[in-house]
Amino acid sequence: MNTQITQNNSPYQSDAQFAPLPRHEDEIDLRELFIALWKGKWIIIATTFIFAVGAVLYALSQPNTYKADALLAPADSGEGGGLSRMAGQLGGLAALGGVNLGSGKITQTDLAAQIMQSRQFLEYFIDKHNLWVPLMATKEWDAANNQLVIDQEIYDSQTQTWLREPKGLRGAEPTAQEAIQVFKGMFSVNSSRDTGLYTISITHLSPYIAQQWVSLLVDDINQVMRQRTITEATRNLAYLQEQLQRTAIAAMQATFYSLIEEQTKSLMLAEAQDEFVFKLIDPAVVPELKDGPKRALICVLGTLLGGMLGVAIVLVRFAFRRVEVAGLGASDPRS
Numbered sequence: 001m002n003t004q005i006t007q008n009n010s011p012y013q014s015d016a017q018f019a020p021l022p023r024h025e026d027e028i029d030l031r032e033l034f035i036a037l038w039k040g041k042w043i044i045i046a047t048t049f050i051f052a053v054g055a056v057l058y059a060l061s062q063p064n065t066y067k068a069d070a071l072l073a074p075a076d077s078g079e080g081g082g083l084s085r086m087a088g089q090l091g092g093l094a095a096l097g098g099v100n101l102g103s104g105k106i107t108q109t110d111l112a113a114q115i116m117q118s119r120q121f122l123e124y125f126i127d128k129h130n131l132w133v134p135l136m137a138t139k140e141w142d143a144a145n146n147q148l149v150i151d152q153e154i155y156d157s158q159t160q161t162w163l164r165e166p167k168g169l170r171g172a173e174p175t176a177q178e179a180i181q182v183f184k185g186m187f188s189v190n191s192s193r194d195t196g197l198y199t200i201s202i203t204h205l206s207p208y209i210a211q212q213w214v215s216l217l218v219d220d221i222n223q224v225m226r227q228r229t230i231t232e233a234t235r236n237l238a239y240l241q242e243q244l245q246r247t248a249i250a251a252m253q254a255t256f257y258s259l260i261e262e263q264t265k266s267l268m269l270a271e272a273q274d275e276f277v278f279k280l281i282d283p284a285v286v287p288e289l290k291d292g293p294k295r296a297l298i299c300v301l302g303t304l305l306g307g308m309l310g311v312a313i314v315l316v317r318f319a320f321r322r323v324e325v326a327g328l329g330a331s332d333p334r335s
Contacts, residue, residue, distance in 0.1 A: 033318070040314030047310030048303060055302020059295035063140045066207035067291035068214050071282035072198040074109035075275055108225065112277040113189050113198060116221045122183055123176045125220055134209060135182055136174045137162075141206040148206060187217075198278065207287045214284035226276035233267040 037044070115121050126132065137155035138148045150157050154164055162172040170178060186203045200217055204210040237260060244256040270276060 033315075036318035037311065037314055040310075040317065043314055044307060044310035047313065048306040051306025051309070052299065052303040055299045055306075058302070059293060059298040062293040062295070062298075063205055064290040065203050065205060065292045066210050066287045066289075067201055067203045068207065068210035068284045068287055069199050069201035070214050070218055070280065070284040072200065072218065072278040073281050074107065074196060074198075075273065075277055075279045108229075108277055109198070112221055112225050113191065115224065116189055116200075116217065117184070117187075119177075119180055121221070121224065122180045122187075124224075125217065126176075126179050126183065128220070129213075129216060131183075131213075132174060132179060135179055138205055146206075146208060148209070197281065200284075202284075203291060211284045211286045218278060218280060222274065222276045222278055226270050226273070229266060229270040229276070233263045233270065237263050237267070 126135065133150065133155055134148055137150050139151040140149045141147075142149055152163075155162055162174070164172045164174075166172055169175075188201050190199045190201075191197070192199075200214055202210045202213045202217070204213070240256050240260050240263065244253060244260070247253060247256070
């Protein structure tokens, strides 16, 4: 009797008789996947080998590049901006004088860093030091003779003529925009928020040219900002003195005298200081070790790319074969 009750009250005995879930044809078995990869192992090996050899040859064909940098600190004369700071202190009276230059939130150092990366300054720098050929036609650096090897297909050193093929608006001779674009690829200006220091770096085929260009950049930006301040202070002094002659209000006269004094100080500092905006903390030196290319990284990435491409080819072939088999099975009238 107990046995009958157990048999009748068991609601789970029929579960074992359920049919297994049907397998969809678009499902991929991992075992089939690994078998397909194993069958295509020679494709993967061949692709990986070809890409590895290509990466090695490419890495060895690239010339060494050298990076020179200089560490700079903001100069005292570059902070604030004399007239702007004075106008902010004197408030409305300075504004009435027509010489309010703003709140002075941007420093001379920040302004110099942006000017150094501007198209106008870089074109001036390239023209001043005649960097067109070493910038646009250098093929490699001859370390034994410390000379740049010029690509004769681009520039003929004997006749001093450019031999490039004109393309669009760019002729045989490089344009300023083209030279600036190339220069920006090897030039960088970085600032540290913690210390407020700036790092200027140049990467070039020649370590000597990299060091030379960094030094020239520091000298030129100081000179440009110094001359800019002298011109601005001279113009402001002339304007303030003219306004001083026109006013008879004592308060306005006191304001103009204060502004004239501030501008005179700025003019004297600009004329006296060579390191006007940036003070050289750590000058650029000729690098002894190369900065690039990263040949080991190029070889590793090339090998990985070849392996992934080989696996992708095998998997794509496997997927197409499954589609073909499924299509043949569906068209078989006996199925």
